Amino acid sequence: MLANQTLLQHPSRPEVGAPVLEVEHLTVGVPGVGAIINDLNLTIQRGEVLALVGESGSGKSMTARSLMRLMPSGISILDGTERVCGDEVLSLSENKFNEYRGARIAMLFQQPHVMLDPTCTVGAQVAEALHVHRHLSAEEEHERVLQLFRDVGIPEPEERMKCYPHQMSGGMAQRVMIAAALSAEPDILIADEPTTALDVTVQAQILQLLDRKRRESNLSILLITHDLSVVSAIADRVAVMYSGEIVEQGTTQEILHSPKHPYTQSLIHCSLLEADESGALYAIPGNPPELLSEIEGCRFRSRCPVAEQWGHPEVCSRLAPPMVEHDGSGCCARCWVGASDDIQAQAIRTCQSDKEDRHDGC
Ligand SMILES: Nc1ncnc2c1ncn2[C@@H]1O[C@H](COP(=O)(O)OP(=O)(O)OP(=O)(O)O)[C@@H](O)[C@H]1O
Numbered sequence: 001m002l003a004n005q006t007l008l009q010h011p012s013r014p015e016v017g018a019p020v021l022e023v024e025h026l027t028v029g030v031p032g033v034g035a036i037i038n039d040l041n042l043t044i045q046r047g048e049v050l051a052l053v054g055e056s057g058s059g060k061s062m063t064a065r066s067l068m069r070l071m072p073s074g075i076s077i078l079d080g081t082e083r084v085c086g087d088e089v090l091s092l093s094e095n096k097f098n099e100y101r102g103a104r105i106a107m108l109f110q111q112p113h114v115m116l117d118p119t120c121t122v123g124a125q126v127a128e129a130l131h132v133h134r135h136l137s138a139e140e141e142h143e144r145v146l147q148l149f150r151d152v153g154i155p156e157p158e159e160r161m162k163c164y165p166h167q168m169s170g171g172m173a174q175r176v177m178i179a180a181a182l183s184a185e186p187d188i189l190i191a192d193e194p195t196t197a198l199d200v201t202v203q204a205q206i207l208q209l210l211d212r213k214r215r216e217s218n219l220s221i222l223l224i225t226h227d228l229s230v231v232s233a234i235a236d237r238v239a240v241m242y243s244g245e246i247v248e249q250g251t252t253q254e255i256l257h258s259p260k261h262p263y264t265q266s267l268i269h270c271s272l273l274e275a276d277e278s279g280a281l282y283a284i285p286g287n288p289p290e291l292l293s294e295i296e297g298c299r300f301r302s303r304c305p306v307a308e309q310w311g312h313p314e315v316c317s318r319l320a321p322p323m324v325e326h327d328g329s330g331c332c333a334r335c336w337v338g339a340s341d342d343i344q345a346q347a348i349r350t351c352q353s354d355k356e357d358r359h360d361g362c
């Protein structure tokens with residue numbers, strides 16, 4: 001029998017509550033053209049689940065891929081830092097980063113059947129993932145894969161290890177992917193819509209599995225999802241993404257029950273699936289701006305129902321709002337409304353003097 005203790009020992013695991021992932025000013029885009037992800041800041045503590053939510057195209061998957069340094073060709077990291085368990089990793093060579101990828105920060109994708117190799121048994125694929133980071137004998141490797149299959153709830157693991165991906169259901173295939181992602185016992189799991197392709201019952205099982213792994217081994221999870229009921233069930237904190245920027249961050253309770261940013265408020269309104277008198281479901285009017293284009297002012301300005309009510313719409317149109325804590329709630333939002341009186345007054349003055357300068361220029 002394999003000595004589990006050997007595998008469970010990991011160099012310098014952070015204490016519970018200590019940060020395992022710290023991202024500052026991350027900007028990702030096409031060099032010389034523009035940014036897709038702009039000035040992204042987030043921290044995840046050991047054992048914490050941070051949900052990243054936002055509408056389609058807002059940059060959630062690009063964020064995940066950037067943190068794993070798996071961007072599509074033509075896209076580069078333009079600025080910022082990423083610390084994994086205290087170590088800055090964005091400046092590392094590809095070879096050195098490979099020591100972190102999988103071992104300390106792992107990723108789970110949306111469609112398990114697309115990610116699994118159809119020509120290889122699922123047992124061999126998990127063994128391969130394990131092999132990259134742990135040098136075990138063939139017998140130890142077999143035992144470890146068996147243990148991982150049991151751990152993620154795959155019944156008859158000895159038999160299932162010999163199956164090919166097409167012989168498994170979506171839920172079982174996603175369990176295989178989780179086994180592969182967790183094989184080297186990473187500190188952080190980035191899960192990009194891990195349940196979207198699964199039916200509702202299986203979705204709940206996979207979420208329970210991730211939640212159990214978090215509680216048992218203090219795994220930290222960055223969970224990307226569209227589904228606010230998933231957020232409510234599993235996340236400790238939430239970051240809301242709009243047009244390549246995080247526009248609000250706070251505890252799950254704060255964000256879902258007392259959102260500060262008009263975009264978050266609209267997103268939650270959409271999730272309630274309320275119909276108006278004509279029977280039409282509420283949808284946020286308009287579209288987000290083109291990500292690679294130069295954007296002046298607040299990115300949500302053209303869709304925002306609050307800017308005019310506030311009385312200083314010119315500030316929203318001309319100045320990008322900073323991320324500030326609102327009402328001492330611990331919840332931060334990128335919106336002028338709700339910022340302190342001093343910050344608002346300063347923005348209004350800047351806008352007025354800009355206007356006067358322009359008139360003088362004429
Ligand atoms: N290879 C690429 N080159 C240029 N832009 C890209 C490339 N891949 C993605 N993008 C742009 O990056 C933006 C963010 O895409 P991303 O896939 O991160 O969105 P998302 O929030 O994950 O959306 P969804 O919820 O639909 O998965 C998109 O607007 C897309 O146009």
Ligand code: SF4
Binds near residue numbers: 299306307
């Ligand atoms: S800064 Fe202005 S436009 Fe942007 S979300 Fe706040 S109120 Fe709306």
Ligand SMILES: [Mg+2]
Binds near residue numbers: 060061062
């Ligand atoms: Mg995506």
